[in-house]
Amino acid sequence: MDASGSQAALNQGPFAQTTIALAGNPNCGKTTLFNALTGARQHVGNYPGVTVEKKTGSYTLENHRLHLVDLPGTYSLTAYSLEEVVARDFIVKERPALVVNIVDATNLERNLYLTLQFMEMGVPVCMALNMMDVAAAKGIEIDVARLANLLGIAIVPTVARRGEGKESLMQAALDAVRQAGADGRRPLEITYGPDIDPVLKQMSAHIAAHRFLTADHRPEWVALKFLENDEQLRCQGEMADPDVVAELDAMMAPLARHLKQTLDTYPEAVIADYRYGYIRSLMAKGVLRQTADHSRLEISDRLDQVLAHRFVGPLLMLAVIWGLYQFTFAVSETPVALLEGVFGWLGSLVDGHLADGLLKSLLLSGIIDGVGGVLGFVPLILFMFLGIAFLEDSGYLARVAFMLDRVFRIFGLHGSSVMAFIVSGGIAGGCAVPGVMASRTLKSPKERLATLLTVPFMNCGAKLPVFALLVGAFFAAHQALMMFLITLVSWAGALLVARLLRSTVISGPPTPFVMELPPYRWPTFRGLAIHTWERTWQYIRKAGTVILAISVVLWAIMTFPRLPAEVAQDYAHQRAAITDSQASDMAATLAQVDFHEAEAALRHSLAGRMGTALEGLSRWAGFDWRTNIALVGGFAAKEVVISTLGTAYSLGEVDPEASTSLADRLSRAPGWRPLTAICLILFVMFYSPCFVSVVCIAREAGSWRWGAFSILFNTVFAFGVAVLVYQAGTLLGL
Amino acid sequence: MTTQNLRSMKRHQSGTIAAVTASGELGRRIRDMGLVPGTTITIQGRAPLKDPVALRVMGFTLTLRNNEADYIQVEVDN
Numbered sequence: 001m002d003a004s005g006s007q008a009a010l011n012q013g014p015f016a017q018t019t020i021a022l023a024g025n026p027n028c029g030k031t032t033l034f035n036a037l038t039g040a041r042q043h044v045g046n047y048p049g050v051t052v053e054k055k056t057g058s059y060t061l062e063n064h065r066l067h068l069v070d071l072p073g074t075y076s077l078t079a080y081s082l083e084e085v086v087a088r089d090f091i092v093k094e095r096p097a098l099v100v101n102i103v104d105a106t107n108l109e110r111n112l113y114l115t116l117q118f119m120e121m122g123v124p125v126c127m128a129l130n131m132m133d134v135a136a137a138k139g140i141e142i143d144v145a146r147l148a149n150l151l152g153i154a155i156v157p158t159v160a161r162r163g164e165g166k167e168s169l170m171q172a173a174l175d176a177v178r179q180a181g182a183d184g185r186r187p188l189e190i191t192y193g194p195d196i197d198p199v200l201k202q203m204s205a206h207i208a209a210h211r212f213l214t215a216d217h218r219p220e221w222v223a224l225k226f227l228e229n230d231e232q233l234r235c236q237g238e239m240a241d242p243d244v245v246a247e248l249d250a251m252m253a254p255l256a257r258h259l260k261q262t263l264d265t266y267p268e269a270v271i272a273d274y275r276y277g278y279i280r281s282l283m284a285k286g287v288l289r290q291t292a293d294h295s296r297l298e299i300s301d302r303l304d305q306v307l308a309h310r311f312v313g314p315l316l317m318l319a320v321i322w323g324l325y326q327f328t329f330a331v332s333e334t335p336v337a338l339l340e341g342v343f344g345w346l347g348s349l350v351d352g353h354l355a356d357g358l359l360k361s362l363l364l365s366g367i368i369d370g371v372g373g374v375l376g377f378v379p380l381i382l383f384m385f386l387g388i389a390f391l392e393d394s395g396y397l398a399r400v401a402f403m404l405d406r407v408f409r410i411f412g413l414h415g416s417s418v419m420a421f422i423v424s425g426g427i428a429g430g431c432a433v434p435g436v437m438a439s440r441t442l443k444s445p446k447e448r449l450a451t452l453l454t455v456p457f458m459n460c461g462a463k464l465p466v467f468a469l470l471v472g473a474f475f476a477a478h479q480a481l482m483m484f485l486i487t488l489v490s491w492a493g494a495l496l497v498a499r500l501l502r503s504t505v506i507s508g509p510p511t512p513f514v515m516e517l518p519p520y521r522w523p524t525f526r527g528l529a530i531h532t533w534e535r536t537w538q539y540i541r542k543a544g545t546v547i548l549a550i551s552v553v554l555w556a557i558m559t560f561p562r563l564p565a566e567v568a569q570d571y572a573h574q575r576a577a578i579t580d581s582q583a584s585d586m587a588a589t590l591a592q593v594d595f596h597e598a599e600a601a602l603r604h605s606l607a608g609r610m611g612t613a614l615e616g617l618s619r620w621a622g623f624d625w626r627t628n629i630a631l632v633g634g635f636a637a638k639e640v641v642i643s644t645l646g647t648a649y650s651l652g653e654v655d656p657e658a659s660t661s662l663a664d665r666l667s668r669a670p671g672w673r674p675l676t677a678i679c680l681i682l683f684v685m686f687y688s689p690c691f692v693s694v695v696c697i698a699r700e701a702g703s704w705r706w707g708a709f710s711i712l713f714n715t716v717f718a719f720g721v722a723v724l725v726y727q728a729g730t731l732l733g734l
Numbered sequence: 735m736t737t738q739n740l741r742s743m744k745r746h747q748s749g750t751i752a753a754v755t756a757s758g759e760l761g762r763r764i765r766d767m768g769l770v771p772g773t774t775i776t777i778q779g780r781a782p783l784k785d786p787v788a789l790r791v792m793g794f795t796l797t798l799r800n801n802e803a804d805y806i807q808v809e810v811d812n
């Protein structure tokens with residue numbers, strides 16, 4: 001790589017921009033340092049084409065605007081995980097003037113493994129030696145000057161949590177950028193042993209001679225990556241010049257054969273061994289001194305003796321999860337009610353000031369309900385992320401994954417999946433929207449996708465009123481038992497479908513569980529606040545616009561086409577006749593006419609026609625056209641099933657919280673019996689997630705295809721289950 | 735000194751890694767975390783269902799599933 005471009009940028013005066021990448025292992029304090037450096041001057045987006053978050057910010061120093069980019073936390077720079085590919089691609093394609101490598105001083109050896117790989121790439125590096133306070137408390141002494149000298153880079157000790165050392169770090173970074181531009185870099189020379197070194201040299205020469213991939217990379221690095229069997233670079237090589245690839249393969253083959261025969265190992269393993277060997281030799285040169293005290297380390301270990309204990313651990317975990325859940329839903333209750341109040345007030349304002357008609361209906365049911373729907377989730381998302389950020393930053397979430405992995409692995413998931421399931425309604429009454437977003441804490445791509453596709457099966461708070469209505473109408477004697485069974489069935493369904501998905505559309509071996517259990521730490525308020533706010537704001541901004549649009553579309557299909565003029569005229573005549581008669585129960589009779597007209601209008605609308613057209617099919621599961629329309633409405637939000645059923649049964653709009661009139665009506669309606677209710681419960685449990693969830697699924701999975709998949713697959717699956725139960729039940733005479 | 739499989743090690747038992755026979759992604763992940771020949775490890779504990787296992791390596795704690803631990807041979811000190 002060539003750094004002279006950045007040098008030119010430095011010389012361009014006060015407005016020149018220099019890009020600096022922040023990189024480091026997970027948990028090294030990178031986010032904390034980034035926040036300390038950039039404060040509120042940050043921007044959160046995504047790396048192009050992937051769902052990995054990209055945070056950028058700026059820092060001003062000596063008239064230079066340093067443009068800071070937070071690379072994803074990685075342990076290595078092989079191209080296996082998405083984070084690694086993203087970090088590597090950024091360095092190759094965007095050519096930052098410098099990588100500031102944040103290193104956890106309490107964990108020097110493992111952290112240096114990444115440092116070495118940056119230096120192998122040939123990008124200028126400057127190191128922030130972070131967590132110096134913890135290292136001191138642990139009795140770890142690091143000879144910073146000596147390490148800097150041995151590695152040939154600038155090193156600045158920092159305590160990110162208190163912002164200590166950030167000024168000197170940026171000054172050192174700026175100096176390093178200048179120096180890199182002035183005299184070029186001195187790439188680190190590591191030996192990879194007598195087997196690898198000669199082959200590496202031969203390959204590098206060949207690569208340099210053919211200018212093979214050298215536009216973007218150092219020849220030595222290309223050779224090293226080929227020896228490491230790097231898929232990404234090999235693909236690029238195949239496209240650039242397959243002949244050179246074949247020639248390189250020929251050079252590597254004897255080496256690989258020799259290593260296999262004599263040592264039963266692979267070139268990539270030998271390279272890793274020598275990197276760690278080099279790091280150990282650094283340590284042996286007096287860089288690291290461990291004085292006796294181990295106290296802090298023991299605190300974490302002692303905590304784990306209880307928190308991860310065989311019997312106590314799981315019990316405490318249940319309590320913590322229960323607590324998180326209670327916290328999220330209890331604390332957000334008031335703001336949610338407040339928001340509902342505001343939107344209710346807005347609604348009544350429109351209701352009072354506008355004449356009945358299309359515009360009013362659009363404003364009320366399309367826009368106010370739509371925006372209200374989006375914002376109504378905000379407090380939930382906010383507090384859920386606050387709770388999860390707390391568990392994540394404190395280190396507890398990793399323990400939960402550790403304890404539960406054995407169970408979730410059976411279903412092709414990961415220990416960390418549990419949070420997403422719980423939040424979505426694993427304990428009845430959650431919400432799939434924050435649940436889908438909670439799957440972000442999962443680092444394994446396949447397990448993550450399977451998780452976010454199955455969490456909508458849980459019983460969210462919007463499905464509960466539907467279940468309560470049906471259980472109340474048909475199983476009044478066994479309400480608690482039925483609700484418990486419903487929770488069990490949704491868990492069973494979700495886990496089994498996850499298993500199914502992992503052996504079909506998302507098949508593949510499990511992602512290795514090689515995971516760090518970070519030491520317990522008390523989260524900082526600032527860290528929690530930034531974490532929480534970022535994610536919430538992303539939801540509002542990105543999901544908001546799409547959701548409003550879909551809400552209007554749903555309103556339209558339940559409104560258009562409108563009743564033909566002569567039919568509407570007919571209802572108007574009926575009303576006029578009743579008003580003329582001046583009968584004592586006039587108001588009630590008028591309402592009756594309104595309800596009948598609403599029913600007729602709904603049936604006449606596109607949604608109604610869909611419901612009616614599908615009746616032939618849905619009969620297999622015991623659903624008539626009224627149920628079908630209600631289910632179409634449920635795509636907006638599951639509780640809409642109730643109000644739509646109310647309209648379809650000429651009861652007017654039924655309030656989901658007070659649905660006794662509808663329960664009465666259903667229990668007496670022809671075609672309804674306990675079996676029908678069970679089938680509807682199952683269908684509502686499993687069919688398409690509400691569109692807010694679908695939008696989130698598409699966003700989190702990184703493709704609208706998965707959003708569409710969850711609509712289609714879940715609906716087909718739910719229908720299959722309902723038909724099976726209905727037909728079996730009918731055969732048994734239920 | 736005897737060499738045994740990481741899976742069969744007991745709680746609080748220590749040793750030095752003798753060989754890592756995993757290849758591909760798993761092998762790379764294991765090595766990235768510093769589990770290479772010559773590294774000393776101590777078994778810290780196991781999850782409630784005996785799997786995964788938690789080890790202490792170079793001052794941090796790492797977890798592995800049992801079927802992943804199978805690829806790691808350790809020379810245990812008695």
Ligand SMILES: Nc1nc2c(ncn2[C@@H]2O[C@H](COP(=O)(O)OP(=O)(O)O)[C@@H](O)[C@H]2O)c(=O)[nH]1
Pocket residue numbers: 024025026027028029030031032033073130131132133134158159160161162393394521522523524527
């Ligand atoms: N004591 C101490 N804690 C720190 C320091 N830097 C970060 N932390 C804490 O370490 C934890 C992980 O930090 P974070 O920035 O989230 O790490 P990341 O995964 O690298 O982004 C958080 O709880 C921080 O508050 C430090 O210099 N000293």
